[in-house]
Amino acid sequence: MMFIRYAGYRFLTMLLTLWVVSILVFVIINLPPGDYLSNQIAELRATGQAEGVAKAEFLRTEYALDRPLWEQYFIWVGMMPGPQGFSGLLQGDFGWSFEFDRPVSEIVGDALWLTVLVNLAAVLFVYMVALPLGVISAARSETWVDYTAGFVGYLGLATPNFLLALILFYYGHKYLGLPIGGMMNPIYEGQPMSPGKVQSILVHLIVPTFVIGTSGAAGMMQRLRANMLDELSKPYVETAKAKGLSPSKLLSKYPLRMAFNPFVADIGNLLPAMVSGSVLVSVVLGLQTIGPALLAALKSQDQFLAAFVLMFVALLTLIGTMISDLLLVLLDPRIRYGAREG
Template sequence: MILLRFAFYRLLTMLMTLLLVSALIFMIINLPPGDYLSNQIEELRATGQTNSVAKAEFLRHEYALDRPIIEQYFIWIGAIPGPHGFSGLLQGDFGWSFEFDQPVADIVGQALWLTVLVNLAAVLFVYLVALPLGVIAAARSKTWVDYTSAFVGYLGLATPNFLLALILFYYGHRYFNLPIGGLMAPEFEGEPMSFDKMKSILLHLIIPTFVIGTSGAAAMMQRLRANMLDELSKPYVETARAKGVPPAKLLAKYPLRVALNPFVADIGNLLPSMISGSVLVSVVLGLQTIGPALLAALKSQDQFLAGFILLFVALLTLIGTMISDVLLMLLDPRIRYGARK
């Protein structure tokens, strides 16, 4: 009951936060002077293309870009009627991309689930690598195991993702015959999901997962190692050892459970940070994610496309934070009792 009440409260908080974030995103995108169409109008007037200027002016009116910023925002989210009535995010209309000259929904449709797939695979890689290595490094502190894991961790933190992508891009194909570029073979693009298409996607995921997840795994491994060493030095661990508790049971039942709190709390930041940090990797590896579209939209001030993608990343952050809060309540009795009080 407490957990359900807490989850409901966090859901309401998440919706209010998302509304505030959407307003901040829209205002920040519109901070530079002008927009895509007004910049285009200036270029057309400079070159004397008056016919195209009339078309651009018509589009500015059609998408309410000639109205005040506050009014544009409420039309964008669908809270007030625009030139075509109530037609915004709340009604499932994501807007029009002037850069790509097509609806935003058509651009991000397949890219969204591919982005989530790539980054979920990277998050899974981070936890599968960081959890055992961090625990082993702490349990074997000041041995060759600890020094080796520390060296690997620092190497992962110091190597830029795009450089690691280029290295694996070449050697992965040359020595392991891994596919180059994209997230699936060209013949499967636009086709319905099948076993062969899923197999192609999984093969193409190997390099992006390793590249995107390496730095996150290295940082999380070092953090878990530090937390474990702090817990292993506390008196209750010495007491458990003196009572003859087996080492494996001692690690799993007491220090690891406490040290996992920051590990679980990182879920909220890990997924969105990977999405934002994988933009350059997506360009280098030619991945069909929202990264290249976001980069193009920000450069050209394509506000509807950039706004939707940034709002999607913010939504992932809030969902991840909510999941981490619920897991922390399940993991740590002190948080449950604090919520009850």
């Protein structure tokens, strides 16, 4: 019951934080002077294209861009009726992309699940690599195993993602036959899900998962190793050794459990960091994620598309943070609900 109350409290906190973030996102998006339509109107007037100016002016009125900024915000969120009534984020209307001349929902529809799929695969890769390497490095400290793992970790941190993508783009395809570009074979695009399509997606995931997850795995491995070494140097470890506890049981029962807290807490930062860090990788590898759409929207001041993508990244951050908080409460008995509620 206590855990359910705490989970509900964290969920309400997440919603409140998301509302504050929406205000910040909207303000930041509107900080540069002008917008897509006002810039387009200035260009059309300079070239004497009256019909184009009339269409742009109509769009400004249709999407309430001619109203005060505070009214634009409440209409965008869906808390205030606009020219089309209550039609905003709360009602599932993400706005119109002026750059692509399509609803934002159509542009990001497939890209959203592909983005989630790529980054979830990268997160699994990070944990599958960082956990064993971090534990082994700490348990075999100052041995060739530790030095080798450390070298691999520093190499992963020092290599830019886009450079690693370019290397695998060439050598992975040439020597390993890995498919490069896109998230599936073109023959499966627009087709219903099938075993062949699933297999094609999984094969295409190999390169982006490795590229996006390498730096995250390297950093997390180093943090886990440092935490493990700190725990292994504490007196209770020597006491457990003196009692005859086996090395494997000693590592899993006490030091690993205590060192795992920051490992779990990183979930909140890992997902959004990978989404933002995969923008260039998506461009290089031709992935149909939201990264290229965000880049195009920011360059052209396509405010509705850019704002939605930023809100999506913020939502991932808040969901990851909430999950990490709930897992920490379950993992570490030293964390009490009452300390947070009181």
